Amino acid sequence: MSDASGGIAVGSLLLALLGGAMRVSTPFLFVSLGECITEKSGRINLGLEGTLVFGAMSGYGVAYLTGSPWLGILAAGGSGLLLGVMHGLLCSLPRVNDIAVGIAMMLFGTGLAFFLGKPLIQPVAPTLPSLILGGWSSNTQIQEALRINVLLPIGIALAFALRWAFVHTRWGLALRLVGDNAAAARALGYPVVPVRIVATAVGGFLAGIGGAFLSLYYPGSWNEGLSSGQGLMAVALVIFARWDPVRCALAALLFGAAGALGPALQSQGITSGYYLFNAAPYVLTLILMSMSWSSGRSLAGAPGELSLVNR
Amino acid sequence: MSLLPLVAALFVTAVLFALFVASQGYPAFDALALVGKGAFGSAFAWQNTLSRAAPIMLTALCVALPARAGLLIIGGEGALALGGLAAAMVPVVLAGWSVLLVQGLMAMAGFVVGGGWIALSGWLRYKRGVNETISSLLLAYIGAAVFNFLVEGILRDPASLNKPSTAPIGDRYAIGAIPGMDVHWGLVWGFLVCIGAWWLMRHTVFGFATGVVGGNPRAAQMVGLPVGRLMLMACFLGGGAAGLAGMLEVAAVHGDANADLMAGYGYAGILVSFAARHHPLGVIAGALLVGGIGASGSLLQRHLDLPDAATLVLQGMLFVSLLAFETLNRKGVQRV
Numbered sequence: 230m231s232d233a234s235g236g237i238a239v240g241s242l243l244l245a246l247l248g249g250a251m252r253v254s255t256p257f258l259f260v261s262l263g264e265c266i267t268e269k270s271g272r273i274n275l276g277l278e279g280t281l282v283f284g285a286m287s288g289y290g291v292a293y294l295t296g297s298p299w300l301g302i303l304a305a306g307g308s309g310l311l312l313g314v315m316h317g318l319l320c321s322l323p324r325v326n327d328i329a330v331g332i333a334m335m336l337f338g339t340g341l342a343f344f345l346g347k348p349l350i351q352p353v354a355p356t357l358p359s360l361i362l363g364g365w366s367s368n369t370q371i372q373e374a375l376r377i378n379v380l381l382p383i384g385i386a387l388a389f390a391l392r393w394a395f396v397h398t399r400w401g402l403a404l405r406l407v408g409d410n411a412a413a414a415r416a417l418g419y420p421v422v423p424v425r426i427v428a429t430a431v432g433g434f435l436a437g438i439g440g441a442f443l444s445l446y447y448p449g450s451w452n453e454g455l456s457s458g459q460g461l462m463a464v465a466l467v468i469f470a471r472w473d474p475v476r477c478a479l480a481a482l483l484f485g486a487a488g489a490l491g492p493a494l495q496s497q498g499i500t501s502g503y504y505l506f507n508a509a510p511y512v513l514t515l516i517l518m519s520m521s522w523s524s525g526r527s528l529a530g531a532p533g534e535l536s537l538v539n540r
Numbered sequence: 541m542s543l544l545p546l547v548a549a550l551f552v553t554a555v556l557f558a559l560f561v562a563s564q565g566y567p568a569f570d571a572l573a574l575v576g577k578g579a580f581g582s583a584f585a586w587q588n589t590l591s592r593a594a595p596i597m598l599t600a601l602c603v604a605l606p607a608r609a610g611l612l613i614i615g616g617e618g619a620l621a622l623g624g625l626a627a628a629m630v631p632v633v634l635a636g637w638s639v640l641l642v643q644g645l646m647a648m649a650g651f652v653v654g655g656g657w658i659a660l661s662g663w664l665r666y667k668r669g670v671n672e673t674i675s676s677l678l679l680a681y682i683g684a685a686v687f688n689f690l691v692e693g694i695l696r697d698p699a700s701l702n703k704p705s706t707a708p709i710g711d712r713y714a715i716g717a718i719p720g721m722d723v724h725w726g727l728v729w730g731f732l733v734c735i736g737a738w739w740l741m742r743h744t745v746f747g748f749a750t751g752v753v754g755g756n757p758r759a760a761q762m763v764g765l766p767v768g769r770l771m772l773m774a775c776f777l778g779g780g781a782a783g784l785a786g787m788l789e790v791a792a793v794h795g796d797a798n799a800d801l802m803a804g805y806g807y808a809g810i811l812v813s814f815a816a817r818h819h820p821l822g823v824i825a826g827a828l829l830v831g832g833i834g835a836s837g838s839l840l841q842r843h844l845d846l847p848d849a850a851t852l853v854l855q856g857m858l859f860v861s862l863l864a865f866e867t868l869n870r871k872g873v874q875r876v
Binding site for chain 1: 564612614664668669670671673674675677678679681682685686688689692693807810811814847849850852853854855856857859860862863864866867869
């Protein structure tokens with residue numbers, strides 16, 4: 230094999246990774262932004278994995294019935310909101326642990342989605358449109374890599390908006406205060422528990438949209454193996470991103486690229502370690518978590534009330 | 541009255557499930573009756589329930605034992621799969637050796653591999669402060685990937701065409717049925733391990749020290765307990781139990797290691813351990829309950845045409861209600 234052909238293979242591998250990052254990162258992005266809002270309020274919702282799956286199912290079902298993928302997105306967000314409210318209310322009961330409720334909601338949301346989604350495995354729902362940004366190039370691979378879904382720019386804009394809102398709006402301030410020091414927030418007259426319930430509900434809304442992306446764009450169908458831990462990885466991603474929405478967006482792109490590693494190598498003809506390459510995002514998450522966490526020290530930027538950090 | 545929340549949760553779950561089933565256009569009371577009948581209504585139902593309860597007891601210990609040390613581990617499914625795979629390799633390597641020795645080594649291989657896998661989460665928690673709940677679930681996904689990689693790669697039996705599997709362990713080394721019933725000996729193993737775990741936690745210095753670590757890690761450090769080692773040990777023993785569940789499934793049910801091994805017992809164990817409030821003996825009763833729910837699935841499907849996910853919905857509802865009724869418990873905050 231000559232050097233030139235090797236170079237081309239690396240180049241197209243990188244392009245495939247870039248395309249994969251653009252394509253696969255959207256669910257990570259939406260779930261992590263949602264979880265970021267929830268964790269800023271001082272609670273953690275591990276159930277977003279279930280919300281993601283349920284959002285994928287309900288979004289697909291509504292898009293199929295109405296013929297509009299946008300109504301599907303709305304339905305996915307709405308059902309995510311309901312699951313978020315459920316988590317928020319349950320955790321507001323005294324002596325109820327938010328991490329445990331998250332695990333229960335993960336199993337509950339997934340089971341419910343599988344039950345209600347049985348009739349949706351066959352039908353074909355309309356998918357979300359994509360934006361063609363690579364029209365200037367004659368290289369089909371570049372065109373393919375730059376064919377992005379409409380939710381990605383929306384999500385990135387949302388990340389910047391959230392970063393601004395956390396600092397510059399009354400809502401953002403109240404949210405951060407409740408998450409950092411509930412006693413102080415109470416003393417200043419902020420309703421701690423309602424703020425947390427709203428934060429969990431909004432987080433669920435965004436996670437539901439992330440799920441709808443899976444069923445309405447990529448892979449673009451509903452089946453029971455649709456999500457494999459994306460919702461959970463997004464929760465870990467928020468910690469790695471130090472509760473900053475813009476860094477969440479960057480981390481989501483990184484995770485997308487890691488998730489695209491398996492398929493990209495496969496398209497290059499490397500198929501032997503397919504399962505191992507598919508595990509790349511999980512391994513990456515573990516490595517990043519052990520780098521950003523460190524025993525004995527508190528996490529910089531962590532909301533003070535977060536049970537994940539204080540335990 | 542620590543049973544009150546449990547009874548209330550069971551009642552609310554039954555009502556919620558009936559309402560849900562009715563809202564989907566299925567007969568609610570028939571569905572509830574069928575759950576009872578499919579779980580405990582006949583000798584056949586009992587055998588089905590008990591066969592499922594055996595691995596679930598052990599995967600529940602994978603949650604219950606680390607919980608004593610204050611860790612919330614939910615990745616038992618990965619330990620089960622890798623433990624089962626390790627156990628399936630023993631008879632292939634040691635073909636012809638005595639049955640007792642091979643079965644003993646299978647159990648040991650499953651225990652050590654499963655335990656090591658979960659101990660990894662404990663180590664990450666103690667050394668790096670990484671949240672063990674998230675890391676253990678990530679490790680479960682990684683474990684599944686490693687399992688598939690090996691079973692569809694170098695460990696694959698070329699004779700397994702449609703369903704990639706390892707070489708069969710052979711009838712000689714398989715674990716048989718308890719005389720007089722159609723339930724394998726794994727059930728007895730499960731009982732014994734649960735009782736052993738209870739004894740270990742209740743009547744030994746190790747169990748007491750682990751409880752102190754779980755109750756107040758800082759105090760434990762202060763009185764000079766080896767906190768890290770106790771955490772690691774609790775994780776290792778819990779993961780070992782899950783790995784043993786994998787070994788039993790291989791030796792008594794499947795006869796080789798294949799993807800069917802990952803049937804969700806690891807996740808059912810989480811619910812069971814919480815229902816038992818992480819008590820090793822309570823886990824036995826919880827496993828019967830959740831095993832029964834699983835056993836009723838085929839009956840619901842056959843008689844009422846309910847999707848097979850109905851049992852998942854029921855388990856999810858039970859889990860959520862159990863936690864919600866924790867609020868009635870006066871004993872104080874349960875940290876995990």
